[in-house]
Amino acid sequence: MPKKTLSGFVLQASRHLLQADGYTSRIIDTAEGRVHYYRAKSQGTLPVMVFLHGLGAHGADLTPLFRSLRKYARGIVVMDLPVHGLSEAPRSGVLPSALNQMLFEALDTILKQDGPALLFGNSLGGLAAIRYTNYAPSNVHSLVLSSPGGAPVNDEKLQRLRQIFATATQERPSEFVNRLYNKPPLHRRLMEAEIKLRYANQNVQRIFDHFDPDHLLSPQEIQAIQVPTLMIWGKQDRILEEHVEFYREHKPAHFRLEEPAHFTHCPYMEMSEELAIQIRNFARLHA
Numbered sequence: 001m002p003k004k005t006l007s008g009f010v011l012q013a014s015r016h017l018l019q020a021d022g023y024t025s026r027i028i029d030t031a032e033g034r035v036h037y038y039r040a041k042s043q044g045t046l047p048v049m050v051f052l053h054g055l056g057a058h059g060a061d062l063t064p065l066f067r068s069l070r071k072y073a074r075g076i077v078v079m080d081l082p083v084h085g086l087s088e089a090p091r092s093g094v095l096p097s098a099l100n101q102m103l104f105e106a107l108d109t110i111l112k113q114d115g116p117a118l119l120f121g122n123s124l125g126g127l128a129a130i131r132y133t134n135y136a137p138s139n140v141h142s143l144v145l146s147s148p149g150g151a152p153v154n155d156e157k158l159q160r161l162r163q164i165f166a167t168a169t170q171e172r173p174s175e176f177v178n179r180l181y182n183k184p185p186l187h188r189r190l191m192e193a194e195i196k197l198r199y200a201n202q203n204v205q206r207i208f209d210h211f212d213p214d215h216l217l218s219p220q221e222i223q224a225i226q227v228p229t230l231m232i233w234g235k236q237d238r239i240l241e242e243h244v245e246f247y248r249e250h251k252p253a254h255f256r257l258e259e260p261a262h263f264t265h266c267p268y269m270e271m272s273e274e275l276a277i278q279i280r281n282f283a284r285l286h287a
Contacts, residue, residue, distance in 0.1 A: 014060035035106035036086035054123030058085035064272035083203035094206035116141035151246035169199035234263025
């Protein structure tokens, strides 16, 4: 369970609000540890939608997005990635292989009943969504990626990312908030404090330590994706803005790339309704 900090309070408050809205809070025991997720059934006709968040986020952070889509889907599943939210760290250590095994085993268990599903992933969650789609394509109906991580980068760009996720989150959290928003919210001071707590987590830092060429995507992994895929990369992404070129160069013909002028790295934070409409229309197109 999370420590009794501001971050822990935010996590538990989000959990109670989602439970009051009809979402159940569930745990799956995997070989590497426990994975937490939220689930809600619905009467919609579109596939079950599964949501994967980014580094340092929690599943509940995507609430404005999946709440808008719930009535259109047969169900909603919102994951806490390993070492995030109420999910545990892998027993064998915070290594890419263990993180993937833990998440993939949990998704397999869920999607045996609910799949094939539309899989949405933002940032680090986008990288996880790509790799799970190639791992278990029969469980994935379609794929929506929002500024996915995992593009190979040179040392200069990797150092820039380290400064953003390590240095800025601890020493200049105000700068990090400015990167996430076009217009920062009134509660930005609370958000800055929350960011410092989340990214100070040693396990979150260990995930970033493995962002090196051996663990990043290859062109072959992108080209191997067979399911219908929508990639959304906002022109106001101020975190991974240069990484879109890797996907633009290597994406298969069936990839659809949208670049909204005002979307940021995490568009669900400011433009959740517009993002939900894009996801809904894409799901209907391939239903």
